[in-house]
Amino acid sequence: MRLSLSSADLKDWSGDALIVGLLKGEQGEATNSLLEQRFPGLSSTLEQDNFKAKSGDLVVINPLGGSTPRRLIVIGLGDAEAFNLDSLRMAAAKGARAAKGCTGSLGLQLAWDGLEPVAAARAAAESIRLALYSDQRFRKEPEPQRNPDAVELIGLPAAASDGLTHVNATCAGVELARQLVAAPPNHVTPAGLAETAAQLANDHKLELTVLEREDCEARGMGAFLCVSQGSDLDPKFIHLIYRPDGEVKRRVALVGKGLTFDSGGYNLKVGAAQIDMMKFDMGGSAAVLGAMRSIGEQRPAGVEVHAVVASCENMINGSAVHPGDIVKAANGTTIEINNTDAEGRLTLADALLYACELQPDAVVDLATLTGACVIALGDEMAGLWSNDDALAEALSGSADAAGEGLWRMPLRKSYKDGLKSLLADMKNTGPRAGGSITAALFLQDFIAENTAWAHIDIAGTVWSDKGRGLNPAGATGYGVRTLVNWVHHQAS
DSSP states (O other), rough: OOEEOOOOOTOOOOEEEEEEEEGGGGGHHHHHHHHHHHHHHHHHHEETTTTTOTOOOOOEOOOOOTTTSSSEEEEEEEEEGOOOOHHHHHHHHHHHTTTTTSSSSEEEEEEESSSSSHHHHHHHHHHHHHOOOOOOOOOOOOOOOEEEEEEESSSSGGGGGGGTTHHHHHHHHHHHHHHHHHHOOOTTTTHHHHHHHHHHHHHHHHOOEEOOOOHHHHTTOOHHHHHHOOOOSSOOOEEEOOOSSSSEEEEEEEEEEEEEEOOTTSSOOGGGOOOOGGGGGHHHHHHHHHHHHHHHHHOTTTEEEEEEEEEEEEOOSSOOTTTTTTETTTTEEEEEOOOOOOOHOOOOOOOOHHHHHHHOOOEEEOOOOHHHHHHHTTEEEEEEEEEHHHHHEEEEEEEHHOOOEEEOOOOOGGGGGOOOOOOEEEEEOSSTTTTTHHHHHHHHOOOOOOOEEEEEEEETTSESSSSSSTSEEEEOOTHHHHHHHHHHHOOO
């Protein structure tokens, strides 16, 4: 998608479709006057459609007598005092969806005043591209996609063009994550994730190592390997590396949970557990690989990035791990498995140990880890746990800049008592109360001393049944933009 700023104003801009946002009251009068000059009678049309410029109001006028633009989309922006970057994202996405079916250029003018121009340009462009996304891969006869191939932002200063520099690369990473999460588990397997990593390495000059089962056995990765025991598919331990040109000032590790299907094991998912949706249990690895796709294209200076994914299935057969089994992680820690459906933290234990061996300045893991996090924060906010205030603040700022909801949660040490085992060093689950906290505390045990670490639980945010904001229904690609933002800030 071609992205640019337009030097034309509303009176002169020409293209296939035009989106214009109107604020309520006096703040929207100037824009409304310009629209009336260009489209006489528009005010009457808006009045007839009960358009009040409230946030979410939408009127589509199509066609306009054969002139250009052929489609006019008027979006309500609400009160000026409440209009912010998130409001802008929602308006741009809603307008983009209303522009589907149009080709050529899409013009967009929103209430830019009061917003930082570079951030506003970036947010608007990302929202449009991501809102227009459609996954047609598994249809016998894909529906024709008639979407604008160019976006022109109207009314922004020339300096705002800096906000468009990395938009397409970032969005491509989000789209890759969406594709991985949405694909059925017979298509995205552990080997399939490794193949995706190999393609990224080839396309974007990354380095790749894939540890096979015997390699993991040699490294003592008993926590990871026990999860894969019940599957006919071999596990894959993926290590993908981006090395910048020039001096390395920071080294970071991104760790993603990579369960390509999670049956729950012998603690089988039943009822409301939605076993049919457990293809998205590799959403953490999808976010990490999507971020690496974007980072590989953007090539940020000064920061070396390691992506680590321990990928497997959690299935049931005669070899599957039992509830009550005791396994040993790569650092010798013994774990009593009291719930085979708490498998993600077992795979992450060995993945985090591996990541810490790389001696990074910071480790960030993303995982669809707990239903408890969904209960606590719903489906618009991911949970953040961290042992380092500066890292937590940086990730929160990166999430805010991306428009991805993130809320810091407590790492209360007393909750770790719930992980005590009579026989082993620890159990893999604690009591139901505070389940997302005890899961984070479990992971923290596998972080090297003095290593800054953050855990992001994306169980609620990885999927949207009905769609929300700039995310169509289905996989959201949550986390990619946050990670990309954070990586870019590492060497600054």
